[in-house]
Amino acid sequence: MKTKTLVLLIAALLVVGLSSAYAGNADRVGTAGAQELRVPYGSRGTAMGGAVIANPRGIESMFWNPAGLASLEGTEAMFSYLPYIADIDQNFVGAATNIGDFGTLGAGAKVMSIGDIEETTREQPDGTGRTFSPSFTVVNVSYARTLTANVSFGATAMFIHESILDMTASGFAFDAGFIYDPGWQGVRVGLVLKNYGPEMEFSGRGSERSLAGIRPANPLSAPFDLPASINIGMSYDFLDRDNHLACVTGNFRSSSFGSDLFQGGFEYGYNNLYFLRAGYNYSDQTEWISGLTLGAGLSYEISNAKLTFEYAWNQTDVFDDNQYFTLSVAF
Numbered sequence: 418m419k420t421k422t423l424v425l426l427i428a429a430l431l432v433v434g435l436s437s438a439y440a441g442n443a444d445r446v447g448t449a450g451a452q453e454l455r456v457p458y459g460s461r462g463t464a465m466g467g468a469v470i471a472n473p474r475g476i477e478s479m480f481w482n483p484a485g486l487a488s489l490e491g492t493e494a495m496f497s498y499l500p501y502i503a504d505i506d507q508n509f510v511g512a513a514t515n516i517g518d519f520g521t522l523g524a525g526a527k528v529m530s531i532g533d534i535e536e537t538t539r540e541q542p543d544g545t546g547r548t549f550s551p552s553f554t555v556v557n558v559s560y561a562r563t564l565t566a567n568v569s570f571g572a573t574a575m576f577i578h579e580s581i582l583d584m585t586a587s588g589f590a591f592d593a594g595f596i597y598d599p600g601w602q603g604v605r606v607g608l609v610l611k612n613y614g615p616e617m618e619f620s621g622r623g624s625e626r627s628l629a630g631i632r633p634a635n636p637l638s639a640p641f642d643l644p645a646s647i648n649i650g651m652s653y654d655f656l657d658r659d660n661h662l663a664c665v666t667g668n669f670r671s672s673s674f675g676s677d678l679f680q681g682g683f684e685y686g687y688n689n690l691y692f693l694r695a696g697y698n699y700s701d702q703t704e705w706i707s708g709l710t711l712g713a714g715l716s717y718e719i720s721n722a723k724l725t726f727e728y729a730w731n732q733t734d735v736f737d738d739n740q741y742f743t744l745s746v747a748f
């Protein structure tokens with residue numbers, strides 16, 4: 418009981434103490450860096466509009482709320498592919514395993530590649546004949562554990578590396594979350610602080626300049642903040658009968674780098690093998706990148722393993738709609 422009370426007290430302090438720091442602020446849209454931290458991997462959470470803070474599942478929990486890893490049984494591996502906006506591709510691979518009373522450990526790597534870009538300079542605006550391929554990598558390690566019969570805790574540490582031509586930036590970010598399950602009518606509540614960490618800064622030979630064609634100079638680049646946010650979610654299993662399970666979910670996200678975001682989701686599962694999902698993102702921010710989401714999943718049991726194929730479609734306003742493809746195996 419003392420542990421449960423302490424956990425709930427910490428969660429309440431997080432909400433109160435960080436709400437002012439991460440209050441919605443449309444005037445600061447686009448001022449944070451490392452935006453690859455905000456791009457999800459996996460299809461289930463995306464298909465439900467990202468509204469899975471209170472009920473994430475499997476390896477995807479490392480992104481949405483690492484506390485969800487505490488419910489993982491056995492071992493799971495996952496690969497996800499996303500042809501993102503503007504010809505950007507994202508690949509993710511990860512694995513997690515339950516280690517009994519110790520808890521659950523997970524690790525993963527997400528790589529975003531932009532493709533070849535022709536280099537231009539002030540002296541050669543039509544191109545130098547040289548091409549470069551920017552890349553953004555996030556490597557994470559996650560840990561989760563059931564603290565009491567009702568409360569789970571999880572944390573994710575992330576190493577971020579960005580490379581653009583001769584410039585690089587590296588940094589660290591952390592997620593920490595809780596899930597509270599009162600054991601009543603399938604209701605669950607989740608809280609997670611995402612992408613909290615120190616500023617990052619680019620450095621390298623790409624910033625070198627020559628003053629008056631004689632004196633070399635290397636200007637310092639300005640540091641940038643990470644896209645930190647605080648997220649609160651709730652889920653409700655309104656149907657749990659025989660082989661049918663259906664839930665509705667909702668999230669609220671507050672960030673100091675954009676307007677507040679409201680997310681809603683729905684999932685229906687039959688026999689824990691066939692799934693249909695839908696969701697929606699709403700913000701009063703103009704030209705918001707995403708809105709309606711849809712998806713489906715199919716699981717197939719082979720011997721002692723379960724293969725799961727999942728798909729998600731995410732509507733966007735400016736670019737081509739996103740499509741997520743995910744394959745996972747649990748054993």
